[in-house]
Amino acid sequence: MAAQPVTSVKDQSLDECVKEIILASSLHDLEKLEVYIDQHSFPDCKVVDVQDGETGHSPLHAAIASCRPAVNGSVAQDEGAKGEDVAATTVKFLLENGAIWNQVDHNDETPGCLAYRLGLFDLYQLMVDAGVRAEMLLSRLEEYGRLNDDESDDEDDGTEAEAEEEGETGENHEPETVDQTQTATVSTAQDVSSSFYLSSALALSNNKLLDDQQNGVMMAWESDIMRRSADALLSEPGMQILNIGFGMGIIDSYIQDHVNAPASHHIVEAHPAVLAEMRAKGWMEKRNVVVHSGKWQDVLPQLVAEGETFDAIYFDTFAESYSDFRDFFSEQVIGLLSQIGKWSFFNGMGADRQISYDVYQKVVEMDLFESGFDVEWDDVALPDLDQEWEGVRRKYWNVHSYRLPVCKFMD
Numbered sequence: 001m002a003a004q005p006v007t008s009v010k011d012q013s014l015d016e017c018v019k020e021i022i023l024a025s026s027l028h029d030l031e032k033l034e035v036y037i038d039q040h041s042f043p044d045c046k047v048v049d050v051q052d053g054e055t056g057h058s059p060l061h062a063a064i065a066s067c068r069p070a071v072n073g074s075v076a077q078d079e080g081a082k083g084e085d086v087a088a089t090t091v092k093f094l095l096e097n098g099a100i101w102n103q104v105d106h107n108d109e110t111p112g113c114l115a116y117r118l119g120l121f122d123l124y125q126l127m128v129d130a131g132v133r134a135e136m137l138l139s140r141l142e143e144y145g146r147l148n149d150d151e152s153d154d155e156d157d158g159t160e161a162e163a164e165e166e167g168e169t170g171e172n173h174e175p176e177t178v179d180q181t182q183t184a185t186v187s188t189a190q191d192v193s194s195s196f197y198l199s200s201a202l203a204l205s206n207n208k209l210l211d212d213q214q215n216g217v218m219m220a221w222e223s224d225i226m227r228r229s230a231d232a233l234l235s236e237p238g239m240q241i242l243n244i245g246f247g248m249g250i251i252d253s254y255i256q257d258h259v260n261a262p263a264s265h266h267i268v269e270a271h272p273a274v275l276a277e278m279r280a281k282g283w284m285e286k287r288n289v290v291v292h293s294g295k296w297q298d299v300l301p302q303l304v305a306e307g308e309t310f311d312a313i314y315f316d317t318f319a320e321s322y323s324d325f326r327d328f329f330s331e332q333v334i335g336l337l338s339q340i341g342k343w344s345f346f347n348g349m350g351a352d353r354q355i356s357y358d359v360y361q362k363v364v365e366m367d368l369f370e371s372g373f374d375v376e377w378d379d380v381a382l383p384d385l386d387q388e389w390e391g392v393r394r395k396y397w398n399v400h401s402y403r404l405p406v407c408k409f410m411d
């Protein structure tokens, strides 16, 4: 499409510019977009990140929304509607110019959510890939920030106590240059920090365990996932298994009652109220059970030092960050899992929207690979969960099926 003359870009009001940019994006007019990118700047955001006042659409949303699906589900080729390939060029152009991949519109949809809802799977995949790149960049910068912190701690002994405290509360260590809006995922923010959670009161009922802010720590609808996870790990009788995070004891009960009963069953749990419940229910006295009270960060290095190894490990904690989880598998599993052992984890990262779930699957796969693990995924269909959230502060699950991971050391 030929570019309209835009020689007066600098004289346009902000509103006019925004309208023109969104329109250019929906018409896939790259020449015009380029003129705006070169000639215009906004006080609060980049040209590629402006948002339409009415819909909240960014240029990425506009480019995707221009592909209207026809009744049969394929993309319409009628006048005005564009095919996914044309829109893909615009989407790539916007991303190359730094567009935020996960900006939400007034419908609380990211450009990827919109593509998913419209069934535009090539465009959806482009947005997933953009999310993966942004997350990998963020995690590398976090690591770099942590290394810098460690180096400056070595140089300045006086800051040691402060640094430890920051680590414990899960605060981020990004260098100042990181553009948080561009990299952070929409849905993996922690609701509470680990230290806050571990000192909060808990409420246990038949179907859920809540903290004192009504955050769901564990819910009974996850039982089938726990059963399938125990089945995936306990492939023969007499194994040594380690579970991290007791919660409602659902997976631990499946492990105890399994046809392939384990020879020994270690459990690590840090919350005093959960430990009190375990004591009351007799878990400390079970014949093949060893309960370790404390955070896995303290307990596991001790087990490694004692030379303990396990045939199977399961990990499901609460109020911890992705980098805690990465530390778990890159530093602890390596020392605790037998060479032919299997391990799994509760795969709930980013589960409050499909695109975050898909982005995290790829990020985890890459990090597992880097730590020397292969992973296989098994899809578990979930029932309708709409009734489950009464009294729970945030619906943390919005994805239709669960992807159950089983990890092993690479051959």
Ligand SMILES: C[S@@+](CC[C@H](N)C(=O)[O-])C[C@H]1O[C@@H](n2cnc3c(N)ncnc32)[C@H](O)[C@@H]1O
Binding pocket: 194, 217, 218, 226, 244, 245, 246, 247, 248, 249, 250, 251, 252, 268, 269, 270, 271, 274, 294, 295, 296, 297, 316, 317, 318, 319, 320
């Ligand atoms: C989601 S629940 C686990 C649910 C469990 N899989 C089940 O089947 O019921 C998370 C548990 O991890 C515990 N936890 C959180 N952080 C921990 C840590 N750093 N070390 C050990 N346990 C932790 C919590 O107290 C909670 O009991």
